[in-house]
Amino acid sequence: MFTRITLNFTKRNFSSEVGGKTTALYNFHLKNGGKIVNFGGFLLPVQYNDLKIVNSHLFTRRSASLFDVSHMLQTEIRGKTCIDYVESTCTADIQGMEDNTASLTVFLNEKGGILDDLIVTKISEEHLYIVSNAARREHDQTLLLKALDAHKKRYPSADINVTFFDPSEKSLIALQGPKAAEALTSITDVDISKLYFMNTLVGNVANVPDCRITRCGYTGEDGFEISVPSSNIEQVSEALIANENVKLAGLGARDSLRLEAGLCLYGNDITADTTPVEGALTWLVAKKRRELKNFPGAEVVLEQIKEGSMVKRIGLISESGPPARQGAIILGADSRPIGHVTSGCPSPSLGKNIAMGYVPVGQSKKGTELSLKIRDKIYEAVVSKTPFVPAHYYTKKK
Amino acid sequence: MALPRFFLRATNLARNPSIFSQNSYKVTSRYFHVSNCAFAERLYTDKHEWVEINNKIGTIGISEYAQEALGDVVYAQLPDVDTVLLQKDECGALESVKAASEIYSPVSGKVVEKNVGVEDTPSLINSSCYEKGWLFRVELTNESEISKLMSESQYKEFLKTQESH
Numbered sequence: 001m002f003t004r005i006t007l008n009f010t011k012r013n014f015s016s017e018v019g020g021k022t023t024a025l026y027n028f029h030l031k032n033g034g035k036i037v038n039f040g041g042f043l044l045p046v047q048y049n050d051l052k053i054v055n056s057h058l059f060t061r062r063s064a065s066l067f068d069v070s071h072m073l074q075t076e077i078r079g080k081t082c083i084d085y086v087e088s089t090c091t092a093d094i095q096g097m098e099d100n101t102a103s104l105t106v107f108l109n110e111k112g113g114i115l116d117d118l119i120v121t122k123i124s125e126e127h128l129y130i131v132s133n134a135a136r137r138e139h140d141q142t143l144l145l146k147a148l149d150a151h152k153k154r155y156p157s158a159d160i161n162v163t164f165f166d167p168s169e170k171s172l173i174a175l176q177g178p179k180a181a182e183a184l185t186s187i188t189d190v191d192i193s194k195l196y197f198m199n200t201l202v203g204n205v206a207n208v209p210d211c212r213i214t215r216c217g218y219t220g221e222d223g224f225e226i227s228v229p230s231s232n233i234e235q236v237s238e239a240l241i242a243n244e245n246v247k248l249a250g251l252g253a254r255d256s257l258r259l260e261a262g263l264c265l266y267g268n269d270i271t272a273d274t275t276p277v278e279g280a281l282t283w284l285v286a287k288k289r290r291e292l293k294n295f296p297g298a299e300v301v302l303e304q305i306k307e308g309s310m311v312k313r314i315g316l317i318s319e320s321g322p323p324a325r326q327g328a329i330i331l332g333a334d335s336r337p338i339g340h341v342t343s344g345c346p347s348p349s350l351g352k353n354i355a356m357g358y359v360p361v362g363q364s365k366k367g368t369e370l371s372l373k374i375r376d377k378i379y380e381a382v383v384s385k386t387p388f389v390p391a392h393y394y395t396k397k398k
Numbered sequence: 399m400a401l402p403r404f405f406l407r408a409t410n411l412a413r414n415p416s417i418f419s420q421n422s423y424k425v426t427s428r429y430f431h432v433s434n435c436a437f438a439e440r441l442y443t444d445k446h447e448w449v450e451i452n453n454k455i456g457t458i459g460i461s462e463y464a465q466e467a468l469g470d471v472v473y474a475q476l477p478d479v480d481t482v483l484l485q486k487d488e489c490g491a492l493e494s495v496k497a498a499s500e501i502y503s504p505v506s507g508k509v510v511e512k513n514v515g516v517e518d519t520p521s522l523i524n525s526s527c528y529e530k531g532w533l534f535r536v537e538l539t540n541e542s543e544i545s546k547l548m549s550e551s552q553y554k555e556f557l558k559t560q561e562s563h
Contacts, residue, residue, distance in 0.1 A: 046496070052470050053495045252469075252496045322473045322493050345495055346472045375475065375491055375500075 023070035023167045024230035028237060032248055040134040042071035042167075045250040053252035057348040060219055060257055061389075064177030065249035066240050070167045071134035074227060075144065078127050079160030085151040086120060086128055089143060091276065091295045093286035097122045102198045102214055106276055106284055107132075107143055112297030112304070113272040114279060116140055117264065121200050121214060129200075129212070131172065131225070133266045171233035176223035176257075178392065179245040184224055187239045188213070197222075197393040206239035208232040218254065220261025220391040256345050259354060262315060262386025268326055269313065269342040269356050277304035278358065280313040280386075311339065312364040315386035316355040316372070321379035323353040324372045330357050331371040331378065338363060341372065347388060354388045355381070440528070441504065441547035444556060448528070449504040449536075451544065456505050459532040460492070460523065463557055469494040471520040476501075476512040476534050483507060483536065485543050490533070492523065504547060507536035 020043040029036065034045030045068070047053050059065060077086060083094045092105035099122060107115040116139065118132035132140045141164050152158050175184060185192055190203030192213065200214040208228060217223035228236050240246050255265070264270045270279045275297070282305055289295050293302060318324065328341040344355030355372075363370065368383040440448045446464035449456045465471070473493040483489050483503040490501040512534040516522050523531040538544075548556055 047469075054470055054472075057495070256495055322475055322491065322498070325498055346493065348495060377475075 021071075021167070023068055024171050024233045025068045025070065025173075025237060028234050029068065029248075032241075034248070034250060037251070039251055040071055040137075042134060044068060044071060045248070047250040047252045048248050051247060051249075053250075053256065054348045056247065056249045056253040057256050059247055060177045060221065060249055060253060061349060062178065064175060064179040064183055064223070064243075064246045065219075065253065066237060066246055067174040067176065067249050067254055068171070068237075069174050069225070070171040070230075070233070072172055073130075073132045073134065073137045073140055074165040074170050074172060075130040075132070075140075076128070076163045076165070077130065077144075077160065078163075079158065080126055081151070081155050081158045082126060082128050082160055083122070084155070085148060085158070085160055086130070087289070087295070088151060089147045089296065090118070090120065091285045091289050091301075092120055093288040094120060094122055094128070096286070096288055099124050100200050102200055102216060104284060106270075106281065107140070108276070108296040108301070109272060110297055112275040112277075112300035114266070114270045114274055114276065114281075115143060115272055117266050117270065119214075119216060123200070129227075135267055168230055171228050171230045172225060173228065173233070173237060173240075174217050174219075174223060174225045175240060175246070176217045176219040176221045176249075177246075178222060180221070180223040181394065183240060183243040183246045184213070184226075186243065192224075195394075196396045206232075206236045208236050211236065215394055218261070218263055219257040220263070220387055220389060221257075222392050222394045255343075256348060259343055259345055259356070260347050260349055260387065260389040261391060262356070262388060264313075264356070265343055274313070274358070275301055275304055275309065277301060277309045278311050278313065308361055310360060311358045312361050313342070313356060313358055314364045315384040315388060316341070316344075316357060316370065316381045317350075317384040317388070318353040318355070318372060318379050318381040321353070321372075321377075322374050324355045324357075324374055324379075324381070328355070328357075329373040330359055330381075331373055332359075332363055333369065335371065335378075337373075338370070349389050353381075354384075356386070359383075440550055441544055442550070442553035442556075443502065443504045443547060445502050447502060447504045449544075449547065451505075451538065451541075454538050454541070455510065456507065456536045456538050457532050458504060458534055458536065459527055460501070461553070462527055464499075465524050465527045465531070468492060468499055469496055469524075471523045474516050474520045474523065474533070476517060477503075477509045479509050479512060481509040483509065485540070485546070492520070501533065503536065505536055505538050506540045506543060507538040509534055510537050511535040 020038040022043050029045045033049030036043050037046045089107050090105040092103045102119050102121040106117050116132050116136040121129040187206045195215050205211040212227040214225050323346045324341045324344040329337045330339040332338040339359040341355045341357040347354040372379045372381045440450050442448050446461045449458045471492050475490045477489040485506045487503050488500045489503050492499050
């Protein structure tokens with residue numbers, strides 16, 4: 001994008017047209033001083049006038065922020081064999097999940113390459129809800145429809161209904177941060193004190209019925225993603241930011257927050273050329289699915305789980321020098337190129353530079369000293385565990 | 399400075415002009431800067447660097463528009479003293495949380511000084527882009543090429559065309 005690398009958002013995510021689609025909150029963003037950019041074909045705020053990205057980032061970590069993520073693809077799937085159908089595309093054990101719980105998973109191709117990452121929510125045996133990436137909207141729709149055809153061949157009597165929601169119908173907002181629960185509690189009629197991380201329910205929010213509240217997010221903080229009919233999204237958003245502990249945040253803070261949380265951005269950190277094992281996401285391949293060997297690319301992925309992969313995604317910290325951005329070369333101890341950075345930024349929480357990238361497994365161990373080549377100069381970096389900043393999810397005390 | 403397209407687009411797409419007018423032009427424009435008994439006009443490139451020339455020494459920085467688009471600068475990589483540059487040579491970079499932007503030299507010459515203060519405190523580029531936030535100084539080797547640069551008023555017109563796309 002830009003003459004060189006720069007932003008952590010992928011090139012592909014930016015449409016070349018000046019125009020773009022809007023979410024139902026577009027005017028709300030403008031009214032609140034949003035600086036609008038084209039992201040994945042959508043006009044969304046990168047930040048708001050009243051808060052610099054660094055401050056917005058830090059505010060999320062200590063209070064709460066509201067993000068418009070309505071550009072993401074929301075899909076509902078209903079029908080008797082819907083679990084079998086969706087499992088044919090991904091690595092989650094949806095059958096084994098309890099009702100009203102959600103799981104991160106990945107769509108894979110036949111080579112085990114990641115086609116997208118998504119959250120699949122099992123509302124019941126016959127009702128699933130999926131949220132996947134905006135930049136993959138069309139791809140994911142095609143993938144799900146193709147898989148549906150294949151499913152119907154296996155189950156000719158299958159009666160499955162797939163609904164892809166347009167942002168004009170259904171919006172999605174993410175309320176993230178340690179004060180998110182308090183802010184939501186004050187405007188909802190449901191008890192969220194027992195709604196744990198990756199659990200979901202439906203309730204009234206700001207007097208708007210039928211809001212789906214899922215305790216999840218992409219910042220590493222406690223928080224919620226709330227799916228709201230678009231006709232009422234402004235009402236819900238207004239009510240949330242009326243709370244002094246909640247401020248609007250844009251794509252800029254969202255990107256640095258997810259990076260600190262060690263979470264992957266599809267298109268940068270994971271692509272069709274990386275498997276879950278290479279992407280350090282082996283945990284997404286459910287035990288039962290490994291036993292059944294019935295997910296796309298199972299042969300490749302199971303072989304890698306057993307024998308290890310050649311390369312692996314790692315976290316890197318550099319104490320000084322410029323931040324490494326996507327494409328920066330990672331050098332080994334002998335100064336030879338061994339891999340590249342897939343995203344990176346200065347970490348507002350740590351005051352150091354953080355990055356993710358791929359290196360040979362032999363050099364992926366925590367503490368390994370590597371170097372980064374940025375604009376022809378070499379800087380020291382150390383392989384670090386991720387998340388870079390500890391996560392604060394609301395999990396049930398055992 | 400090569401502004402990331404991201405930000406150019408950010409301004410292009412803003413339907414509400416007040417979003418930008420609030421911050422982009424908060425610095426009162428000073429057409430002339432008096433120093434060393436000579437009047438020096440700031441000249442601009444289409445990549446948003448400025449240069450102010452006094453007795454063959456050009457002081458270089460980035461414009462208010464550029465610093466605003468880039469956001470909080472957290473790291474400045476400047477050309478070392480004695481580096482020989484040609485006009486438009488890439489010679490450094492500025493990093494913010496959201497982006498990296500290359501710096502291109504507006505003039506040809508040899509670097510005679512870099513602003514160590516900016517290396518230590520990159521935020522000077524945001525708070526004082528025309529004064530304390532200057533980046534480096536060059537001894538010009540080809541003064542005729544400054545005819546390719548824009549005057550302050552031409553640059554302001556240029557910014558309008560950028561935003562009206």
